[in-house]
Amino acid sequence: MSKIFKNQLFIPIAALLLLVLFNLIVDPAFFALSKGVYDGDSILTGNLISIIDNGSELAILAIGMTLVTAASGGQDISVGATMTLAGSVIVKVLRGSETSPVTLHQSIIVAFLVGCLVAILCGAFNGALVAFFKIQPMVATLILFTAGRSIASWVNNNQNIIIKDEKFKYFGYYLPKIPIPTPFIIAIICIIIMALLLKFTTLGLYTQAVGINENSSRLNGINPTLMKFVSFIILGVCVAVAGLIKASRQEGTISYGGFAKYIEMDAILAVALGGNPLGGGKFNMAASIIGAYVIQFLTITLYARGVNPEALPAYKAVVVIILVVISAPTVRDKISSLTKKLRVPKKEVC
Amino acid sequence: MQNVDFTLCEGEIHALMGENGAGKSTLIKVLTGVYGKDEGEIFLKGMEKAAVIHSPQDAQKLGISTVYQEITLCPNLSVAENMYIGRENKIYQNWKKINADADRMLKTLDIPAQAKQQLSTCSIAVQQMVAIARAVDMDCKVLILDEPTSSLDEHEVEKLFTLMRDLKKRGVGIIFVTHFLDQVYEVCDKITVLRDGKLVGEYEIKDLPRVKLVAKMLGKDFDDVADIKDEGACYKGEDADKVVLSAENLCSNQGIKPFDFYIKKGEVNGFTGLLGSGRSECVRAIFGADRVTSGTVSMNGKKVKISKPIHAMKNGIAYLPEDRKIDGIIGELSVRDNIILALQVLKGAFRPFSKAEANKFADEYVKLLEIKTASNDTPIKSLSGGNQQKVILARWLLANPEYLILDEPTRGIDVGTKVEIQKLVLKLASEGKSITFISSETDEMIRTCSRLVVMRDRKVVGELSGEDLTQNKIMSTIAGGGEE
């Protein structure tokens, strides 16, 4: 029993169950799935679909943020800005010089690769500052946090753009004949790739070792600088994918100041909700990803409940505080020792 | 820990003895409120009811102060701040006065540090003494010293003992935890022995001669450590004369003078010298742990470039670092991950061990080195110091190096394990591994090494072997005989 409480996945899953329970009590219809029609194809709709759909960007970012947090012991706060930049670049490549292109100027693959390159460059910039120049991650990423959106608007000359293209819309909506939203499918692919990376390379072991004890890692032949740098690069790729999804969702209408605003905070929160120490070291990727969907679940729950708009942030804050407090290691230890006492009256403690 | 009774009288120095993992640290942490207790009570003089100790602050208020084995001060604060921080809950602090007080205290105790100096700029020994000064300055009734001497040299130890005797006269009860038997017999009045979390007994010092003490700690009869060298036969292969590693004019950015060094196959040699004489820096330079500024290294006659640890590892060199907390363990990772780490790095980032393989390795070495751990999944930081050291040793043995550098492998470890490690060193050598062994305890070095490089003031000043390997000869070489 106490093992369950000690498990890192316990907190995000418990939080998820709590939200499920709340909705079951208040309104069981919350979970209803129904069939809809989109572009002639039948699709699934409902709150659950809405959650897995709209939580995708966050889940993808949480993957990269978890690695950065573990390796560098800090967070990248430029994610929202670089995501805007990546989205802006993708849109720029697609549109050429027209504001509402009738045909795409370049193939989407090329546009995505260029966006990816830019996001990776941003990651490399942050990573270089953190890994080579030993600057605190939050401080290092503050540069792009401030400048990223301006660069993004400069890329497109501040123009109002719309890209009405069926294929471009695939990434944010539905693929033909597939009843599940594409963003979720992309998120699953990202998760699988990350799982394979963790299984077939020593990324996980090295990242954790570097985050826990840089000195020891170096003396055991690991290159801490490289590991930190790599984690930022991976986050860069995640940012580009998330940027593509969101740009597609909005058909290229990027409001440079508001695109993916504060998503970096949600990504960091997802990592924290997953019970991962924000000071770096050990991490659990699955917990972070579940954490991301918990946040989205909460958002949709609040929307479904029609919470008073002025009070919305306050509600969210209260729930987040509760979740973060119960996911704090000290509280978890207390809970687990409490159940230990209840279950086994006297047990040898070694 | 189970059912331990422990009594400390006023003005007494009470040794708490036991192997690693016997429960000494646990007992201390319960006494000081770091750990909660499940059963039992703690009584203090002049109190009718059992004392309530839920936190270190409670303990401090009751006059129980502790100096831990691992330094628990804040390295980026000044010495004075470290001595006075958290003691008075005043918003306004008269730093001028505090600095003056601290300076006076440091002077009385003859500690070579300035009040305003940043703690991290002091040597480990001095940091330890600052921690003691902090505790002493708190007018405590019970002073707990958890391995305070493990990083001090003889002169500093003597100073500490003078201080302890002084405090004893003032009626302070001192609990003294150490692995140095000599020290126990030098200052202590009583000994309490623990084994496997249980009480073995409490003895007057005169009733318990050394051999019996060790026997009690180990729970078996003590085979005389002096004999171990003869047991392990030397390496007798045909290539016994082959030089495995040689270094010329090697120098790193850590302020050591360039030095030459070689080691033959199956040989055990060592660096000796006072703390801070540069012996660790020398081996770190060989391993590429510090930035090498000059010199050449050859492995089996072939010139190799070692500028990073990974280069050394690929050339079959292993290095067990001096400070296992900072350079050795990866605290939150499991025993298993800590064991396989070096071999995994050698194998490459794209060929990870499966969990089953890793567990097999871990099981093998946990058994071989008798590592006391709840499971392979236990984080290494929750193991006792000696077992942590064994895990690090296992890590390097698993990597199967040709040349093994062991920097203070026996520091902070109980007698039984010390002997085990020394035996292991000799056994490995007899199998043809070359080993460099560094220890602060000269007798250990004499017992294990066949050749000693002597260092003074960051410079190699001599080499001793064969007949010359005696305590006296080493001392006089370290002291330098007034040639400069």
Added chain:
Amino acid sequence: MKKKFLGVVLSVAMVATLLAGCGKKEEAPADDATATEAPADDAAGDDAETPDDSAASGKLIKVGIINNDPSESGYRTANVNDLQNWFTEEKGYDASFEYSLKNDEQIKFAQKFIQDGVDYLLLSAAGTAGWDSVLKEAQDAGIKVILFDRTIDADESLYEGSIVSDMKAEGQKAVDWLAEQGKDEYNIIHIQGEMGSAAQVGRTEALQEKVDAEDSWNIVAQQTADWDEGKAQQQVEAVINKGDDFNVIYAENDNMAKGAVAALDKAGITHGKDGDVIVIGFDCNKWALESVLAGEWNYDGQCNPFQAELLDDVIKTLEAGEEVDPKVVIMDEKGFDCETITQEDVDTYGI
């Protein structure tokens, strides 16, 4: 060593990009306006018939223009382009531009302009407070201040004129239009902008008054999406999943209206000209007007960014030695209906 070098090169490259970004940003809108068919051009073109008399007077009028950063929104981009295209040497102006979204930076720019000795200071303040002392300085230096787009909390005597949008009037226009549609019942999803912003307060007020007054007007859901398309889409999805009936979406800007429409599309709910749900947006983004023209949306309310001409009028009045009366000029703002909108409207008023 190699890697270190790589790190240095990378960071240098990034810094260079940054610098290039900063350097180019200021001129970017101008480039854009000439290079592409930006709406501002058309707006300027419209007014080109007005006789160009200030240039004839020979001496250039020196103006300092402090505006919010063009990246703030599409509206701002249009506003900036309009001003930059109007205040040119051909029109008799020697204009300098500064942009910031921060009040304190704007105040510094104002001080700089005062030192430069401009004749007029045109100001769209980022924040309403803190302007008294610097405007007093300007007045003492004989510099005339004209506010545009946004008002500030300062004494009216400190500025000569003010040209603003009446957000409530914009909302009122949309609500009046909606009332004309003759539905038996109005069940409205109300998506608000960032709470407390002038546009949100004004546009909400107009709708709320009507809903309070009429029994057949109901608000099904009212939530803030912070001007964000994604949030609006999720909110409307939540309402649809709840199964509540609605026939109007009143979104306080175009982006949120677009998000709402995306949610309707996913759920297979028809909207626009012949659809079940009436869609209302604000700001007249070009793509939004195109949606209205295509009959996907029903109405888009204008928030007029083309203030250059009015500012020019005010300056001319002052140059002639007359008082500006009334001191506060409300921009004329239109609303576009899917029944009556023309391609010309889209080209003229789309931003």
